Structure formats: structure tokens, C-alpha cells
Amino acid sequence: MNTLRVGLIGAGGISHVHAIGWRDLGAAVTVYSHDGAPALAARYGFEVVSDLDALFASADLVDIVTSSRSHRELALAAIAAGKHVICEKPLAATSAEAREIAAAAQRAGVRVFPAHVVRYFPEYAALKSAVDAGRIGQPAVLRFVRGGEAPRAGSWFFDENAGGGIVLDQMIHDLDQALWLAGDVTQVYAVQSPPSVDGIVPDVVTAHVVLTHRDGAISHVQGTWGARGTTFRTSADIAGTSGVLSVDSGIDTAVTMDVPSIGETDGYLPPPAHAESPYTTQLRELAGAAIDGSTPRVTAEDGIRAVALAEAAGESIRTGRAVDVDLDAAIRKEDLATENVSVTA
Amino acid sequence: MTNLDPTRATDARKLKVAVLSFAHHHAIGYCRLLGARDDIELAASDPDGSTAGDAALRGADLARSLGVRYFPTYEDALAWGPDAVIVTAENSRHRGLVELAAAAGAHILCEKPLATTVDDAAAMVGAAADADVTLMTAYPVRFSSSFQDALARVRAGQLGDIVGIKGTNNGKVPRDRAWFTDPALSGGGALVDHVVHCADLLDDLLGASPISVRAVSNRILHSGSGVSVETGGLVTAVYPGGVVATIDCSWSVPENAATWGGLTLQITGTRGNITVAPFAQHVKGYDQAGPVWIGVGDDLDAAMLDEFLDAVRSGRRAQPDGEVGLRTFRIVDAAQRSVLTGQPVTL
Numbered sequence: 113m114n115t116l117r118v119g120l121i122g123a124g125g126i127s128h129v130h131a132i133g134w135r136d137l138g139a140a141v142t143v144y145s146h147d148g149a150p151a152l153a154a155r156y157g158f159e160v161v162s163d164l165d166a167l168f169a170s171a172d173l174v175d176i177v178t179s180s181r182s183h184r185e186l187a188l189a190a191i192a193a194g195k196h197v198i199c200e201k202p203l204a205a206t207s208a209e210a211r212e213i214a215a216a217a218q219r220a221g222v223r224v225f226p227a228h229v230v231r232y233f234p235e236y237a238a239l240k241s242a243v244d245a246g247r248i249g250q251p252a253v254l255r256f257v258r259g260g261e262a263p264r265a266g267s268w269f270f271d272e273n274a275g276g277g278i279v280l281d282q283m284i285h286d287l288d289q290a291l292w293l294a295g296d297v298t299q300v301y302a303v304q305s306p307p308s309v310d311g312i313v314p315d316v317v318t319a320h321v322v323l324t325h326r327d328g329a330i331s332h333v334q335g336t337w338g339a340r341g342t343t344f345r346t347s348a349d350i351a352g353t354s355g356v357l358s359v360d361s362g363i364d365t366a367v368t369m370d371v372p373s374i375g376e377t378d379g380y381l382p383p384p385a386h387a388e389s390p391y392t393t394q395l396r397e398l399a400g401a402a403i404d405g406s407t408p409r410v411t412a413e414d415g416i417r418a419v420a421l422a423e424a425a426g427e428s429i430r431t432g433r434a435v436d437v438d439l440d441a442a443i444r445k446e447d448l449a450t451e452n453v454s455v456t457a
Numbered sequence: 458m459t460n461l462d463p464t465r466a467t468d469a470r471k472l473k474v475a476v477l478s479f480a481h482h483h484a485i486g487y488c489r490l491l492g493a494r495d496d497i498e499l500a501a502s503d504p505d506g507s508t509a510g511d512a513a514l515r516g517a518d519l520a521r522s523l524g525v526r527y528f529p530t531y532e533d534a535l536a537w538g539p540d541a542v543i544v545t546a547e548n549s550r551h552r553g554l555v556e557l558a559a560a561a562g563a564h565i566l567c568e569k570p571l572a573t574t575v576d577d578a579a580a581m582v583g584a585a586a587d588a589d590v591t592l593m594t595a596y597p598v599r600f601s602s603s604f605q606d607a608l609a610r611v612r613a614g615q616l617g618d619i620v621g622i623k624g625t626n627n628g629k630v631p632r633d634r635a636w637f638t639d640p641a642l643s644g645g646g647a648l649v650d651h652v653v654h655c656a657d658l659l660d661d662l663l664g665a666s667p668i669s670v671r672a673v674s675n676r677i678l679h680s681g682s683g684v685s686v687e688t689g690g691l692v693t694a695v696y697p698g699g700v701v702a703t704i705d706c707s708w709s710v711p712e713n714a715a716t717w718g719g720l721t722l723q724i725t726g727t728r729g730n731i732t733v734a735p736f737a738q739h740v741k742g743y744d745q746a747g748p749v750w751i752g753v754g755d756d757l758d759a760a761m762l763d764e765f766l767d768a769v770r771s772g773r774r775a776q777p778d779g780e781v782g783l784r785t786f787r788i789v790d791a792a793q794r795s796v797l798t799g800q801p802v803t804l
Binding site: 257306322332 | 621623625627675680689690691693695
């Protein structure tokens with residue numbers, strides 16, 4: 113089998129888990145980034161290129177790990193160059209842009225996959241398998257919690273006009289989980305505290321999103337960007353007609369350690385974890401699907417739906433009203449499919 | 458100060474307490490706790506027990522099994538001259554008994570929810586005020602040491618500014634008593650049964666009532682077993698200053714679970730978060746029937762009865778009072794109205 117050639121765009125925080133994944137999968141990786149490409153390449157043994165054309169020339173698949181607002185332009189450029197695309201979530205800053213990317217890929221005959229990595233976390237994948245197998249009957253009430261330390265103050269993550277904000281950036285993981293586990297959504301109600309000011313999210317913020325699913329289930333999704341040093345924690349609770357299932361990252365830990373003198377002892381390096389990183393599992397499945405045409409567990413349509421749902425939550429937060437949504441229509445819309453594609457890399 | 462103090466029990470006249478109705482199974486626990494105290498003279502009346510649509514032991518038979526003096530009618534029980542009554546009737550029958558007891562000059566501990574309509578709850582608060590008796594709402598969870606600790610930390614500013622709260626109060630569908638799922642007697646399903654406990658904690662914690670309430674509910678759980686009220690519900694409230702709170706009130710604990718359910722409250726502030734779970738402490742294991750859960754937390758009912766009886770003896774107002782019961786029921790009422798439209802209700 114030929115070595116997979118990957119063009120990695122971006123060298124920020126999330127790039128490392130992608131880099132580890134590609135390295136472990138034996139891919140030949142070329143990196144392009146405004147900032148940090150040489151250090152990332154040196155650390156993981158990748159090549160650096162100085163422009164997108166060079167990147168596209170050296171890649172079969174492009175992996176976009178940049179800020180959300182740049183996804184559209186970069187994805188359209190990669191697609192225009194005939195490359196498959198894996199793109200960090202959200203697929204784009206707006207559902208219209210996400211739709212535009214998906215439509216362009218379809219026309220170009222390449223694949224686009226949003227990196228909704230929670231679908232690849234073993235405990236969430238196990239929840240999905242158990243629900244699909246009918247172990248708890250029909251899901252009725254679902255709860256999702258995701259919280260930890262807020263991103264670096266002043267970064268684009270706080271800017272709702274740059275594809276940031278807690279709902280679109282962080283809670284989209286669990287909005288996608290709710291869609292995955294309980295199906296299509298018809299109504300969204302959301303609140304956020306404190307409110308954003310001029311599209312800028314406060315440093316510490318929490319939001320609650322309540323979803324009404326087409327089949328009648330109801331979901332509560334809670335996201336928090338908390339105080340500095342807050343432990344990252346996620347949980348999911350699903351109540352169905354014949355049982356309940358739950359996961360909690362704060363409780364289900366395989367190792368509990370209390371070694372006060374740990375800093376004083378040397379000579380031991382922990383072995384590599386046996387379990388594969390969910391990011392690596394994700395990249396293997398998505399790259400494999402791009403190559404062999406199979407359908408992975410997350411598709412471009414899922415990416416559009418998740419962004420459309422986040423948009424509806426944002427509208428609800430702004431208006432104080434519950435918002436009806438039609439996610440099928442969000443995918444079908446053709447209004448942007450013919451828009452002129454311009455690339456200024 | 459505790460009424461279990463033996464010197465106090467001998468010094469003070471025994472308080473006469475009448476339990477009015479055995480409709481709510483909590484009445485059994487109250488009778489056991491009060492019956493074990495030597496500062497209480499206990500009696501009960503349960504005239505509606507014979508017409509309940511279930512097989513639960515009621516009336517004189519239940520009173521006998523609990524070793525409690527029994528009166529065939531409420532009038533007889535009140536003529537006995539109780540200092541205090543505990544109203545554990547079906548929700549929609551609370552008002553009549555509270556008004557009867559207030560007119561008889563008895564202090565009142567009323568099971569939650571206080572009533573099934575805002576008008577009834579307000580009338581009950583008014584009746585108690587007019588008769589100058591204390592009206593307490595049976596919200597035992599706020600007496601838990603875990604909640605009291607969280608409350609003290611919040612008030613000391615350890616969490617910074619509160620931005621959001623998530624409460625869960627999930628349990629099994631209450632099957633042993635048929636009225637719980639008969640809206641004429643219960644006022645509704647999970648929204649009525651399980652919103653108020655968390656709402657009481659929010660009331661205590663935030664010192665305010667919400668400015669808007671939005672709720673969704675469904676009837677998927679237990680839909681095949683003839684339950685005609687909502688079994689799942691999510692209630693989102695916005696408080697003055699913008700604090701957001703959601704309560705999951707669903708009857709989502711499976712029938713074969715090892716414990717009845719529980720309650721959690723996750724409080725998120727600008728400096729950190731606290732989650733309390735007053736019913737989480739337990740001994741776990743397995744026996745021949747499956748998982749074992751032996752709860753070992755605080756006896757919240759005992760603490761609540763201590764507060765009530767101490768207030769009765771000392772002539773002060775018991776907390777949480779009827780006003781709290783009214784304020785928290787307004788959230789239930791708003792949630793029920795919101796469910797009809799899907800839109801938030803402004804309070």
C-alpha cells in the first residue's frame with residue numbers, strides 16, 4: 113500500500129493530537145501554517161511548505177486544524193485542488209458555509225469529513241452501540257455535560273463572529289452526540305450566562321441547550337468554559353424506556369494516583385498507553401473512507417446539521433425564544449451551491 | 458438544639474401531632490420518626506384511604522401497623538386538639554386540609570408540592586397567616602449537610618459569581634400509590650413531583666425567583682403501562698441577573714434499579730463549581746436479587762421534622778415556609794404553561 117500523503121493546515125493547539133495520529137498511522141505529512149509550522153514539523157518529523165499550492169501538490173488528503181472562520185476558504189481551496197478534506201469541528205463558521213463546502217466536494221468528487229471526535233471516544237461509541245442495539249429501549253431523556261478551563265483569554269474562541277463562542281466551538285460536540293444518539297431535532301431552546309457582548313463571549317461562561325427530537329425525546333446539553341485550572345469533565349446520561357446508561361469522565365478513571373513525592377523520583381517513564389487516541393482512531397477511519405469510498409460514522413451532512421443546530425441555539429440565546437429547526441432543509445438548501453469560489457491563500 | 462435531647466423531652470409538655478392522610482407514602486416515614494420520639498404524642502387520620510385506587514395499606518390498618526392512634530375522620534383528629542398537623546394527602550387535597558387545620562389553630566407541615574394551583578397555594582399561605590399558625594413546606598433536601606456546605610461556600614464567595622446551575626431529581630415512577638399519576642389528584646406528573654425540590658434549593662441559593670421559565674416534557678417512559686401524565690421533563694429558568702438553571706425532573710430511574718433515585722445540584726461560578734448529591738452516599742454490593750444500595754446519608758426527614766417541631770415549640774416561623782412552597786410552585790405552574798406552547802413564560 114502506498115504511503116498516505118497528508119497536508120496539515122494549521123499548527124495550533126489541536127494540531128498536536130492530529131499530528132500524533134498521522135505519525136502513528138505512518139502518513140507522510142506536510143505542514144502549512146501562518147505560525148508554528150517549523151516547530152510542529154520538527155517535533156513529529158513532518159515537512160514544511162510555504163504555501164497552499166505546495167501543500168496540495170504534496171498531499172492526497174488535507175487536514176484542516178485552523179480557526180473556524182478560515183475553514184470555508186481553506187476547504188474550498190483543497191477541494192478545488194481535488195483533495196479529500198478532514199476538517200476540525202465546526203465544519204464551518206455558519207451552516208451556509210458548511211453547505212457550500214459539502215456541495216463543492218460533491219461536485220469535485222472528493223470527500224469532506226468534519227472531525228466530531230467524540231464519536232470516536234470509546235465510551236461514547238459504546239453508548240451509541242448499546243442504544244442502537246436497543247439495550248435501553250427508546251431514548252426519552254438525555255443529558256450531556258462538558259466543561260473545563262476556558263480557552264486562552266482574548267483568543268478567537270471567544271469571538272462568535274469568527275466561528276467561536278461556547279455553543280459553536282465546545283457544545284457542538286454534544287449537540288452532535290444528541291443528534292447521533294436520539295435523532296433529528298425539531299426545536300431548540302438555549303440560554304447563556306453571562307450573555308455575550310457584541311459577539312464576544314465572557315471569560316467564564318455557561319450555556320444550556322434543550323433539544324426536542326423528532327421522535328419525542330428531549331435532551332439537555334450543558335457547556336461550561338470555567339475558571340482557570342478547572343478540571344475538564346464530560347458526562348452523558350441517557351434514559352430509555354427499558355433502562356439507563358451513563359458515562360462520566362470524572363468517575364470512570366482507570367488510574368487513581370496519590371504520590372506526593374512523585375517529583376522527587378526519577379528513572380521511570382510511563383509506557384505508551386495501550387489504548388489508541390480517539391483522534392487517531394478518527395483519522396484512520398476518515399482517511400480510510402476517503403481512500404476506499406466507504407461511509408464513516410460521521411459525514412459532511414452531520415457537520416452541517418451540527419452547525420445548523422448551534423446556529424439555532426445561538427438564535428434562541430439572542431431572542432429568548434424557542435426556535436423551530438428543520439435540519440433536513442439545512443442540508444438541502446442549494447442557495448449557495450453556485451456561489452463563486454474564490455481562494456486567497 | 459434538638460428535640461431528641463432527653464432533658465428537653467421530660468421538661469416540656471408533649472406536643473400533639475396529627476398526621477392527616479396516608480395518601481403520600483412519606484407519611485409512613487414521618488409516623489415512624491415521630492413515633493420513636495418521647496416528646497411527641499402522635500395520632501393519624503386517613504378517611505380517604507378506603508377509596509384509593511391501589512392496594513397500598515391505608516387507614517386504620519396502616520395506623521395499627523405503625524402503632525399510631527387513629528381517628529376515623531379529620532374532624533375527630535382536629536377535635537383531639539393537636540398542636541401541629543402534617544398534611545400528607547393527595548396534592549390537590551392539601552388546600553382543604555391546610556385550611557381545616559389552620560382554622561383549628563394547628564401549625565402545619567404540608568407535603569410537597571404545596572398545592573396543584575397557584576390560587577390554592579396562595580390561599581393556603583393566607584389561611585395560615587390569618588390563623589397565625591406556621592405553615593412549613595416539606596422540602597427535606599435543603600437540610601442535607603452537602604447542600605448546606607455548598608450554600609455556605611457560595612455565600613462566602615468561594616465560587617465567585619454564580620452563572621449557572623443544573624439540578625437533577627430523577628426517580629422511579631411512583632406506582633405504589635395510584636393518585637400520583639392521576640392528574641386530578643396529583644396536578645400532573647414528573648413536572649409536579651420532581652421540580653420543586655431543586656426549585657427549593659435554587660430559591661435558597663439564589664434568594665430570588667426566576668424571571669422566565671421554559672419547559673419541555675414527554676411521555677415516552679412508561680408509555681406502555683397506562684401512565685397518563687408526563688414522565689420526562691426539562692425545566693429551564695432564568696433568574697434576575699441572568700443566572701441560568703435547568704432541572705431534569707424525569708421519572709427516569711428504572712423499576713429494577715437498586716435505589717429509588719436521587720438528586721444532584723451542580724453549581725457553576727466564575728471561580729469554580731460544586732456538585733452536591735445528598736443521596737449519593739451509600740454502601741454498594743450485590744446480593745442474590747442483584748445490585749445492593751444501602752443509603753447512608755443524613756436523615757433529612759428527621760432534620761426537617763426537628764426544624765418544624767422546634768418552630769412549633771418556640772413559636773417562630775418554620776423554614777422552608779409556605780411562601781417558599783408558593784414561590785416554587787409558581788415555577789411548576791409556569792413550566793406546565795410553557796409546555797403547552799414550547800415557549801418561555803415570563804413571571
